[in-house]
Amino acid sequence: MHTVKLKLGAITDDKPVKLTFELPARVHHDLIEYAQALARETGQPISDPSKLVAPMLARFMATDRAFAKARRMNQTAGEG
Numbered sequence: 707m708h709t710v711k712l713k714l715g716a717i718t719d720d721k722p723v724k725l726t727f728e729l730p731a732r733v734h735h736d737l738i739e740y741a742q743a744l745a746r747e748t749g750q751p752i753s754d755p756s757k758l759v760a761p762m763l764a765r766f767m768a769t770d771r772a773f774a775k776a777r778r779m780n781q782t783a784g785e786g
Contacts, residue, residue, distance in 0.1 A: 709747075712740070714761050716748050722760075 729737070734755075741755035752758065767773055 710743070712744055712747055713765055714740075714744055714758065716750050717752070717757055717761055720760075 737755045737758060741752035741758055744758070745751045
């Protein structure tokens with residue numbers, strides 16, 4: 707059995723903003739499987755897989771180079 711390193715680590719609590727959205731059934735199934743894998747990796751049980759959506763989005767945006775570039779350009783334009 708090999709160990710994999712998931713992109714998410716332990717989930718931290720933060721002040722939430724409520725959003726309501728729908729997921730395709732396949733994505734929901736994958737989210738549940740991801741929560742199970744993360745629980746095994748971190749030893750932290752995930753009672754509600756929807757709690758992973760925010761850190762996944764944050765991770766995605768933090769690693770999206772085009773988004774980071776657009777953000778920097780936007781901030782620079784606002785300074786002028």
